Amino acid sequence: MKKFNLILISLLLVNLGVCEKNTEKSYKIPKVKFGNPLSKAMATIIKTFYSIESTQLTIVRAADNHENEILQSGIINEILYDVKGLILIRLQSYDSREHSFRRYFNVLVVDSYESFRKILNGGGKDAFDFTGYYTIILTSVVENYREEVYKILKDCYRSYIINANVITFDPSNIEKAFVFTYFPYTTKHCNHVKPVVNGVFENETLAMYSKLFSNKVSNFHRCNITVGTIEYPPFMILKYQGNGSYYYDGFEGIITRVLGQRLNFSLILKTSVDRWGVVNGENSTGLSRLLLKGEVNFTIGSFAATFSHNGSFTNTISYYGTPLTLLVPPGRAYTHMEKLFLPMKYIIWSCISTIFILSAVVVSISKFIRPHRRAFIFGRKNYFPYINTINVFLGGVVPITPMRNFARFLLMLWILSSLVIRSSYQGSLFNFLKDHRNASIADTFPKMIKEGFKIYGSEAIRKYFSSNDVYLSVFRNISVRELEDYKMKSTTPGFKGAVVASAFNIAYLNEKYHSHNIRFRRSKEQIVLLYICIYLRKYSYLTKPFDKELWRYVESGLINRWLSVFYNKQYLKDTPDKSIPQALTFDQLSGIFMAYVILLVFSFMVFLLEVLSRKSRVLRALCNFLN
Structure with a gap:
């Protein structure tokens, strides 16, 4: 009881100080007392949402002057009093850089757009998780308050903060508070921030017009979403339809189409001659550069989840795993006589x-x-x-x-x-x-090193060999344009190298060139298991709806169904099953003909020996002995 009295006395002193200094505003705020609509509205939100969804809440404040700091202190104290320990609340300074985790459930108390920027920029890039939930309390009362709300929500959208609400006074009635939010995709506009009133606090009651944090990206209303991808069968097959549109086929092409149908968005294609590229900050290349610069919303097309991408991008769940292995040459062909003795x-x-x-x-x-x-x-x-x-x-x-x-x-x-x-x-x-069969196939790493092989792959593959200096020394970076040519070279016996490829891609190539009697062989050892996923911008609001849809496809078996259209495991076998018998060729039986010729020559020599034996007693005695 004593503690409560002390808190009450301090609040009264704070409120008196605010009333004495607040004389220059267009809309004067009276003494802050218990019953402030901002604190009451926020307390209701904490009780109905934050305390249910989380065990901890972070409150961060920033103000342009000392007067507003005092006002914010009163509002925060009243919030703490109203929630009465329903949730653990952590008070954090806007410029504090001491954080062991990214803040997910947040309340930001600001008096202007500039103070809002102070909070976002003050704690460093790892302070907030922008996929979380944000309630911003705008404590100042100005004529252009809607402009302030617009700028705050627009910055939220730029930072991919989709779950954001702004609580502010009604300038015409300071006993009333509005809850603003925005919907970037509607039937009337696309990719646009337009603040709307989602709730009103009046007469001690918070009336919401829709859910506090409604799902704003479950339906894109046919708005355009930009996808970055490349032609890479069987993962992605692009078929030009005319008028700048493409039909997305292939395993991941089907996934792209279905995502667009389910989430109701249209696709705009962007591609790159550098294909996947590498992630290296401002020097990034390929599709990785397009995603990093924000020119595309997501990338798809045989992208694997790796630690090197975690700091720059967000990835969806992995919906398929394929071994990354090597295409190896068939080795020296057996000679005609070797075929008879093997x-x-x-x-x-x-x-x-x-x-x-x-x-x-x-x-x-x-x-x-x-x-x-x-x-x-x-x-x-x-x-x-x-x-x-x-x-x-x-x-x-x-x-x-x-x-x-x-x-x-x-x-x-x-x-x-x-x-x-x-x-x-x-x-x-x-x-x-x-x-x-062929002789001496170098299908293991030790055999390749012994034979002096080089390993060819794109720059993005180099990281998988960095843990072993020996393998890294034989790795040769080739451009993505040369990659297909080197894959064809791997089918020739004289090629002294191996080409990096996924098992999925090898099976597709074997099926494609089966009628041409061309076979691609893979190594017995795999480099790594690739977990295929979709990459998005950091904290992208597309992550949750994409993950939700992909989980459905995986659990329902649709992923395996779409995969089976382009992937036949029979073509990964060293000797694929053949339903139609094939006739033996002359090359296969050339050894027996060579043996026949050798025996004919031997018979002719014996014949000459018998002819010469008529003139030589020694030869005659030898022939008689052999006979």
């Missing part, structure tokens, strides 16, 4: 070669043993055991079967082994020829 590992070929060598040794040794013992191993009348061994291995028949059980057992064992090896080889060879 279906089986070297250890299998070693075993087969060992068997044939041992067979040749056994046959050679058998030349020096008696015929009946040789017949026990090879069978009778088997004059060409080694040739028969090769014949059975290749699927031929034995003209004379052995009579002995041991010889028959050896023959059956060899037939069974040959059948398994031959069938496995044929199946593996067919799959190998069908898959169009």
